[in-house]
Amino acid sequence: MDIAIDLIILIGFLALGVPVPFCFMAAVLFLVVVHGYSFEFLLPIAFYSLNSLTLLSVPFFIMAGGLMGSSGLAERLANIATARVGRFRGGLGGATVVACAIFGAIAGLCSAAVAAIGSIMIPRMEREGYPRGHATGLVTCASVLAQLIPPSVPMILFAWVTRLSVAAAFLSTIGPGILLVVIYIFLNWLMCRRIPTIKVRPRVGLWQQAKEVGDATIRGILALVGALIILGGIYGGFTTPTEAATLAVVYTIFVGLLVYRSLTFRELGRTLFTTATTTGVIILMLFFVMMLSRIYTMENVPQRLIQFMTGISENKYVILAMVNVFLIIIGMLMDDFSGTLLSAPLLLPLIKHIGVNPYHFAAIMGTNLGLGNVTPPCAPILYLGGRMANCSFDKYIKPALIFMVFGSLPVVIITTYWPGLSLFLPRLIMGIE
Numbered sequence: 405m406d407i408a409i410d411l412i413i414l415i416g417f418l419a420l421g422v423p424v425p426f427c428f429m430a431a432v433l434f435l436v437v438v439h440g441y442s443f444e445f446l447l448p449i450a451f452y453s454l455n456s457l458t459l460l461s462v463p464f465f466i467m468a469g470g471l472m473g474s475s476g477l478a479e480r481l482a483n484i485a486t487a488r489v490g491r492f493r494g495g496l497g498g499a500t501v502v503a504c505a506i507f508g509a510i511a512g513l514c515s516a517a518v519a520a521i522g523s524i525m526i527p528r529m530e531r532e533g534y535p536r537g538h539a540t541g542l543v544t545c546a547s548v549l550a551q552l553i554p555p556s557v558p559m560i561l562f563a564w565v566t567r568l569s570v571a572a573a574f575l576s577t578i579g580p581g582i583l584l585v586v587i588y589i590f591l592n593w594l595m596c597r598r599i600p601t602i603k604v605r606p607r608v609g610l611w612q613q614a615k616e617v618g619d620a621t622i623r624g625i626l627a628l629v630g631a632l633i634i635l636g637g638i639y640g641g642f643t644t645p646t647e648a649a650t651l652a653v654v655y656t657i658f659v660g661l662l663v664y665r666s667l668t669f670r671e672l673g674r675t676l677f678t679t680a681t682t683t684g685v686i687i688l689m690l691f692f693v694m695m696l697s698r699i700y701t702m703e704n705v706p707q708r709l710i711q712f713m714t715g716i717s718e719n720k721y722v723i724l725a726m727v728n729v730f731l732i733i734i735g736m737l738m739d740d741f742s743g744t745l746l747s748a749p750l751l752l753p754l755i756k757h758i759g760v761n762p763y764h765f766a767a768i769m770g771t772n773l774g775l776g777n778v779t780p781p782c783a784p785i786l787y788l789g790g791r792m793a794n795c796s797f798d799k800y801i802k803p804a805l806i807f808m809v810f811g812s813l814p815v816v817i818i819t820t821y822w823p824g825l826s827l828f829l830p831r832l833i834m835g836i837e
Contacts, residue, residue, distance in 0.1 A: 428692035453694040463683040464649030469516030470675040475660025475667035478520040480624030494596035498589040508550030509631040517547035533601040537799030544789030545807035548774035552581030575829040706753040735776015767826030
C-alpha cells in the first residue's frame with residue numbers, strides 16, 4: 405500500500421507540473437519517513453552510482469545537438485534529404501522524416517530534433533503548401549526517431565541503469581527506427597494526396613536532378629561525416645560512447661566555427677549554458693532516482709510486480725501487452741529520461757522472468773516511451789513541437805494522432821512480438837545471445 409501511495413505521489417506531482425527532480429525527491433522522502441530509511445545509507449549509494457564514465461556522454465550529446473542547430477549542420481542535412489525526394493508529392497514531408505533520423509544519429513534527443521529540424525522544415529513545408537498543422541504533427545512525431553536511431557541518450561541511460569552494453573542497446577532500436585521511417589513516409593504520402601494546396605516542383609531531367617543532389621551532398625558532406633565518425637567509432641571499437649560524444653562536440657565546433665563559419669561565439673556560449681542547465685537537472689534527477697530504485701529493491705517491488713503480473717496471466721504475450729500499456733502511460737506522464745530511469749530497473753526482473761531478452765526489452769521500452777512522449781495528456785514532445793511551430797493544438801493534433809495510431813503503434817506491436825527486428829543487429833555485430 406505504501407508503494408502504491410508513493411507512485412501516486414510521484415505521478416500526481418508530475419501531472420501538476422512540478423519539476424521532475426523534485427517529484428522523485430518527494431517520492432524518496434515519503435518512503436524515508438514511512439519506513440525509516442537512513443540518508444547515511446542512501447546518499448553514498450546515489451553518489452557512487454553517479455561516478456560513471458558512461459554518464460559523461462549525456463551532456464556531450466546534448467551539447468552536440470544544440471550546436472548542430474546553431475552551426476547550420478542540421479539545415480545542410482535537411483537540404484540533402486530534400487534534394488533527393490523533394491520533387492515528389494509528399495516528398496518534402498518524407499525528407500523531413502529522413503532528416504530527423506539522420507539528425508538522431510548525431511544528437512540522440514527528441515527535443516533537439518524538434519527544435520533543430522522543426523525550425524528548418526516547418527516553414528519550408530508551409531511555403532510548399534503543407535498546412536502548418538500537418539507539418540507540425542509530422543515533425544513532432546518524427547522527432548521520436550532521434551531516440552531510436554543511435555546514438556540515443558535514453559538508451560545510454562537504459563544501459564547505465566541496467567548494467568548492460570551501451571552499443572548493443574543502441575543496435576536494438578535501429579530496426580524499429582528504420583521501420584518507423586518507412587511507415588511515416590508512406591503515411592505522409594497518403595495524407596498528402598488529400599491536400600490540394602501542396603505544391604509539387606516540376607520534374608527535371610536526370611542530369612539536373614543528379615546535379616541538385618550532388619550539390620546538396622557536397623555542401624552537407626561534413627554533417628554526414630560527423631554521423632559516420634560517431635557511429636563508426638562506437639561500432640568499430642575505436643571509441644566508447646563517451647569518447648564519441650566528445651568527438652561529436654569537437655567536430656561540430658570545428659566545422660561550425662572554421663569551415664562553415666556559421667557558428668558564433670555567442671551561440672557557442674548560449675549552447676554551453678543550456679547544456680550545463682539541462683545536465684544539472686538530469687544529474688539531480690538521477691541522484692534521487694538511484695535512491696528511489698534502491699528503496700524499491702529493498703521493498704521487493706520488482707518481485708511484487710512479477711507476482712502481480714503473473715497472477716493475472718502466465719502467458720508471456722499477455723504480460724508483454726500489459727508492459728506495453730504501462731510504458732505508454734509512463735511515457736505520457738514523463739519525459740524519456742525519467743521514464744527510462746524509473747521503468748528499466750522496475751520491469752527488467754519481470755522481463756527476464758518471462759524469458760525476454762534484455763536488449764529486446766530495450767527496443768520495446770524505446771518505442772513505447774517514444775509513443776508516450778507524443779501522446780496526450782502530458783505529451784512533452786508533442787507540446788514542445790506545437791510551441792516551437794507556434795501552432796494551436798487543435799490544428800496539429802489530428803495529423804499527429806494519425807501518425808501515432810497508424811505509424812508508431814504498429815511499430816510498438818511489431819517490435820514487441822517480433823524479437824528478430826530488434827535483436828538481429830546485436831546478434832550479428834555484438835554476438836548477443
